[in-house]
Amino acid sequence: MYVEWRWEWTFEILPQMLWATLNTFLAAGVGYAIAAVVGIILMLGQRTPYKIVNIVIREIVEFIRSTPLLVQLFFVYFVAPQFGIILSAWVSAMITIGLHYGTYLSEVYRGALEGVQRTQWEACKALNFSSGYTYRKIILPQAFPIAIPGMGNYLVGIFKDTPLLATIGVAELFFTANAIGAYTYRYLEPYTMVGVIFLVISLPTAFGIRRLEAAVNKAQGKFNV
Amino acid sequence: MNFFSFVFEYGPKFTSAAIITAQVFIYSSLLAVLISLIFGIMRLSKNIIIQSIATIYIEFYRGTSLIIQMFWIYYVLPLFGVPLPALLAGVLALGMNFGAYGAEVFRAGILAVPKGQWEGALALNFSKSKRMQRIIIPQIYPIILPPAANLAVELLKGTALVSLITLVDLMFVAKQINMMTWLSAQSFGLALIIYFVMARFVLVPFLRWLELLAAKKVGRGKI
Numbered sequence: 001m002y003v004e005w006r007w008e009w010t011f012e013i014l015p016q017m018l019w020a021t022l023n024t025f026l027a028a029g030v031g032y033a034i035a036a037v038v039g040i041i042l043m044l045g046q047r048t049p050y051k052i053v054n055i056v057i058r059e060i061v062e063f064i065r066s067t068p069l070l071v072q073l074f075f076v077y078f079v080a081p082q083f084g085i086i087l088s089a090w091v092s093a094m095i096t097i098g099l100h101y102g103t104y105l106s107e108v109y110r111g112a113l114e115g116v117q118r119t120q121w122e123a124c125k126a127l128n129f130s131s132g133y134t135y136r137k138i139i140l141p142q143a144f145p146i147a148i149p150g151m152g153n154y155l156v157g158i159f160k161d162t163p164l165l166a167t168i169g170v171a172e173l174f175f176t177a178n179a180i181g182a183y184t185y186r187y188l189e190p191y192t193m194v195g196v197i198f199l200v201i202s203l204p205t206a207f208g209i210r211r212l213e214a215a216v217n218k219a220q221g222k223f224n225v
Numbered sequence: 226m227n228f229f230s231f232v233f234e235y236g237p238k239f240t241s242a243a244i245i246t247a248q249v250f251i252y253s254s255l256l257a258v259l260i261s262l263i264f265g266i267m268r269l270s271k272n273i274i275i276q277s278i279a280t281i282y283i284e285f286y287r288g289t290s291l292i293i294q295m296f297w298i299y300y301v302l303p304l305f306g307v308p309l310p311a312l313l314a315g316v317l318a319l320g321m322n323f324g325a326y327g328a329e330v331f332r333a334g335i336l337a338v339p340k341g342q343w344e345g346a347l348a349l350n351f352s353k354s355k356r357m358q359r360i361i362i363p364q365i366y367p368i369i370l371p372p373a374a375n376l377a378v379e380l381l382k383g384t385a386l387v388s389l390i391t392l393v394d395l396m397f398v399a400k401q402i403n404m405m406t407w408l409s410a411q412s413f414g415l416a417l418i419i420y421f422v423m424a425r426f427v428l429v430p431f432l433r434w435l436e437l438l439a440a441k442k443v444g445r446g447k448i
Contacts (some may be wrong), residue, residue: 003304065377066424067417070386071396075417078409160290167389174293187300195289195297202288 002003003188010189013180018192020176021201027090027172028159032099035158036151041111061103070164072096078169089169100157108150112143145216152209157200163194175195180218231411242398243419249312249384249394253319254377260324265331266357279328286325294318294387299390315387323380330376334369335361366439374432378424385420395419406436 045057064072077092087095118140124134163174177190267279297316302309309317328403337359346356388396399416403409 062425063417063421065381066429067420068382068396070385070388071399071413071416071420074396074400074403075409075413078403078413082410163290163292164386174290181300188304191293191297191301195293198289198293199285203284206284206288 003186005188005192009186010193013190016180017173017176017197018191020171020173021197023170024162024172024174027093027162027165027170028155030094031101031158031162032155034094034098034155035101036096039105039109042106043113044101046106046110061106062084063221064100064103065107069096069100069161070167072100073164073168089165093165093168093170097158097161099142101154104154104157105151108134108147108154109143111150112147113139115146116142118158140189145163145220148216149209149213152205153214156209159202159205228411228414229407231430232415235389235412235415238402239395239415239419240400242395243394246381246384246420248423249319249387249392249421250381252316253323253384254380256316256320257323257327257376257380260320261327261331264324264328265335265396268328268332269335283328286322291383292389293319294322295386295390303364311387311390311392315384315390318388319380319383323376323383326376326379327373330369330372331343331365332370334365337368338364364443367436367443370432370436370439374436377428377432381420381424385399387422388420406410 042057042061046054046061048054054209073093073096076096077087077089080092118141120138122132124138129138156200162172165172166175166178169175173194177194181187264279264282267275268283270276270279296313298309298318299311299314302314342360342364343356346360351360384394385396388394388400391397395416399412402412406412
């Protein structure tokens, strides 16, 4: 059983695949935007003065981090209607990606905040800055560069996890490849093209993030870290 | 149906599915460790060909999605006359993918061994392979185990994908029971809880124990 690669067929489905790639970008972008905000909330939720709140949020983060995204997707998609909330595939996908990666990003933020030297906080206290001013003007500008590599990695991570959304019917790249395969019974080209498209996008992005990381380290005076 | 009677009725099904998940996890983690050791060392080779083979492998597997690799292995390879059973395809995809991530961990671990150890081995006239085996590798465990624990949890989560290539694992059974009974909250909720218990109360404590053991072995106990 030998199957040949057909180039004319490849070019025939290429436009369709590229359109679907835009949906993948949309999913990754919106998911990331939600995750970035959820991450901040979850991170702040672990720094409240109330110990019980901190512990509860910490456990929620641990739970979401150690269970598979795929199961969570199905959970959100199928359970919400049981409570009378009808969510479209897109909405439940965005909620799930946002929550799942929000927990990861909250860890990144936490690490970045802890990466700022203690003396900076103490100096702010000594100078009697308000806590809002301390965060805005002193801590965040120093924490942000530390968070950049982690944030970038999870952007690529979300992008690579978007094919999972096909399982609940979000019409992105992988879904389209499956659909093409299903009605023509040629899986070789669509699946291979999905792989190539992912490679073409994620490799330069990862490379760019590494460059950025190096630039950040350099700007902070850390060489060869 | 409340949650407890659900657990009582479908518990056995979930248990046998969890065993499949555990199997897939164990096989693929063994494969991943092997691959990451090989490619981690290749990555550090001075030979430019060996080094670039490892780099290409690692970048390729880290640049594409696990699910695409798995589907390719399971659905496309048979077209070339290489039909693989679902379990083998799943384990291969998981092991190769996480092996690429692990190779970077291994590489960082090897590089983190203090320079004096390399020089000491050289001074004592150890051969290259002896030096790796006897001096360097035993010292990397305390360094690589914490990041390896993270990867192991990711791998356990990744095993849920094998349900998509027809393996009857935890996710598959959850989907099946959801189809049959429409008790979505119970079936997916129970699956989530089982995954959580496996990760948090079995896998992580085990790796933590290994970490302590490794630290003790190189004389860094009680950090």
